[in-house]
Amino acid sequence: MKVLIVHAHPEAKSFTTALCDLAVETLGGQGHEVRVSDLYAMDWNPVASAADFGEREDPDYLVYALEQRRGIKAGTIAADIHAELDKLLWADLVIFNFPIYWFSVPAMLKGWFDRVLVSGVCYGGKRFYDQGGLAGKRAMLSLTLGGREHMFGEEAIHGPLEEMLRPILRGTLAYVGFEVLPPFIAWHVPYISQEARQDFLRQYQQRLECLDEAMPLSFPRMEQFDERLYPLPHDR
Amino acid sequence: MKVLIVHAHPEAKSFTTALCDLAVETLGGQGHEVRVSDLYAMDWNPVASAADFGEREDPDYLVYALEQRRGIKAGTIAADIHAELDKLLWADLVIFNFPIYWFSVPAMLKGWFDRVLVSGVCYGGKRFYDQGGLAGKRAMLSLTLGGREHMFGEEAIHGPLEEMLRPILRGTLAYVGFEVLPPFIAWHVPYISQEARQDFLRQYQQRLECLDEAMPLSFPRMEQFDERLYPLPHDR
Numbered sequence: 001m002k003v004l005i006v007h008a009h010p011e012a013k014s015f016t017t018a019l020c021d022l023a024v025e026t027l028g029g030q031g032h033e034v035r036v037s038d039l040y041a042m043d044w045n046p047v048a049s050a051a052d053f054g055e056r057e058d059p060d061y062l063v064y065a066l067e068q069r070r071g072i073k074a075g076t077i078a079a080d081i082h083a084e085l086d087k088l089l090w091a092d093l094v095i096f097n098f099p100i101y102w103f104s105v106p107a108m109l110k111g112w113f114d115r116v117l118v119s120g121v122c123y124g125g126k127r128f129y130d131q132g133g134l135a136g137k138r139a140m141l142s143l144t145l146g147g148r149e150h151m152f153g154e155e156a157i158h159g160p161l162e163e164m165l166r167p168i169l170r171g172t173l174a175y176v177g178f179e180v181l182p183p184f185i186a187w188h189v190p191y192i193s194q195e196a197r198q199d200f201l202r203q204y205q206q207r208l209e210c211l212d213e214a215m216p217l218s219f220p221r222m223e224q225f226d227e228r229l230y231p232l233p234h235d236r
Numbered sequence: 237m238k239v240l241i242v243h244a245h246p247e248a249k250s251f252t253t254a255l256c257d258l259a260v261e262t263l264g265g266q267g268h269e270v271r272v273s274d275l276y277a278m279d280w281n282p283v284a285s286a287a288d289f290g291e292r293e294d295p296d297y298l299v300y301a302l303e304q305r306r307g308i309k310a311g312t313i314a315a316d317i318h319a320e321l322d323k324l325l326w327a328d329l330v331i332f333n334f335p336i337y338w339f340s341v342p343a344m345l346k347g348w349f350d351r352v353l354v355s356g357v358c359y360g361g362k363r364f365y366d367q368g369g370l371a372g373k374r375a376m377l378s379l380t381l382g383g384r385e386h387m388f389g390e391e392a393i394h395g396p397l398e399e400m401l402r403p404i405l406r407g408t409l410a411y412v413g414f415e416v417l418p419p420f421i422a423w424h425v426p427y428i429s430q431e432a433r434q435d436f437l438r439q440y441q442q443r444l445e446c447l448d449e450a451m452p453l454s455f456p457r458m459e460q461f462d463e464r465l466y467p468l469p470h471d472r
Contacts, residue, residue, distance in 0.1 A: 010283075010285045010298055010300060011286075011297060011298040011299070013296075013297055014297075014298075040283075046343040047246075048337065048343065048344075049276070050246060050247075061247060061249055062246055062247040065382070101284065101300075101346075101349075102350065102353070102407060102408045103402075103406075103407030103408065104340065104346065104403045104407070105346075106284060107284065107343045107346040108283055108284075108343075110337075110342075110346045110347075111346075113338045114337045114342060117338070148465075150464075151465050156465075157365070157456050157460075157465050158407065159402075163402055164403045166395075166399055166402065167338065167339035167400045170339075170394075170400075171338060172339065190302070220394075224393075229384075229386070231393070
């Protein structure tokens with residue numbers, strides 16, 4: 001299996017980084033090929049802008065997704081985007097490894113989504129969800145957060161974490177065709193003991209060793225919708 | 237009323253920019269004071285990093301939120317963050333004006349949340365939701381997207397847009413204490429006629445002229461939870 005880990009944490013010695021290192025070691029030890037995009041170490045540029053394109057379809061008015069389509073076809077998209085896209089297309093499994101900032105990914109990683117999930121390759125036209133351009137690949141979030149587990153859930157103060165992660169799990173990863181595995185979550189990380197951190201590392205290692213047993217999350221399938229994307233009648 | 241518009245679009249001539257300009261004109265015309273943070277024009281840095289702090293609480297290990305707390309107290313937080321925080325604290329109403337990228341804000345704006353919503357000022361300890369540091373202020377999203385309206389809703393292919401926006405509406409804006417007004421949404425923008433765009437501009441103007449009539453969205457209140465943030469019993 002070919003594995004890409006997209007890692008985004010501003011502290012090289014962080015526990016989130018330890019999760020990344022553990023994944024490299026565990027999956028590598030199983031004989032998988034592993035590559036890491038360490039966005040902070042790479043000084044990744046997260047800002048989608050006109051500078052991402054060479055010759056433009058429309059030099060006077062930027063519609064980012066439309067220029068992505070042309071830029072990829074014409075081979076004029078920015079080199080840093082192209083390099084990441086190549087890694088993405090190479091991978092069978094992509095792990096996004098990050099600390100939760102505002103119930104979402106840090107801007108650094110959001111800008112990887114914005115720039116690398118290129119229209120015309122990863123999605124476009126009716127190619128999304130199970131028909132997405134990355135269908136056949138799997139993705140997983142591996143994340144750390146400050147909150148405690150009891151703060152998330154149906155009756156809990158922040159509601160279910162999966163609902164907070166919906167624009168990522170469903171709106172981004174499932175949208176481009178990934179089979180999305182349940183996220184690995186390490187709770188309350190800045191405030192817990194070394195022992196508790198070791199426990200999370202052990203849990204993560206077990207998850208990584210049994211990825212094939214993980215049941216993917218459920219998302220819409222295109223066959224449930226008509227040509228104009230209105231829902232088709234269905235049995236409840 | 238003092239209004240801050242945080243605007244993030246890579247095309248200065250975009251329809252999203254037209255929405256921003258309309259808000260400046262309409263709210264200014266009503267006698268309100270309006271300031272705009274045009275993040276692309278400012279070349280805003282969206283990346284939370286160690287460089288955001290002068291002297292550090294812990295120079296060897298960065299916990300971003302903890303350094304924010306110290307940096308604000310000590311007056312050593314980066315000048316660009318301080319300038320935005322001052323505008324935020326000045327404002328009675330904050331409008332976030334942006335195109336949807338991946339069912340969320342562009343990285344440029346995500347990085348404004350990450351860096352400007354400083355721990356110790358905007359939230360911290362038990363100060364969140366109705367007890368958040370920005371309680372008493374109002375916020376509204378004004379957004380454009382490529383999707384059509386019928387692609388969003390309970391049975392629709394992407395589900396309700398408000399659920400996709402949950403980490404922003406609830407997890408970010410309500411979390412820091414804002415009273416959150418319903419978002420203004422312009423659908424299918426890259427593909428519609430000039431007339432349809434004019435319609436959206438008229439609708440937006442009406443929304444801006446009647447902001448006091450808008451019913452804020454509902455979110456958790458701290459009195460519903462105990463000291464450890466477990467939910468208190470309640471009548472259903």
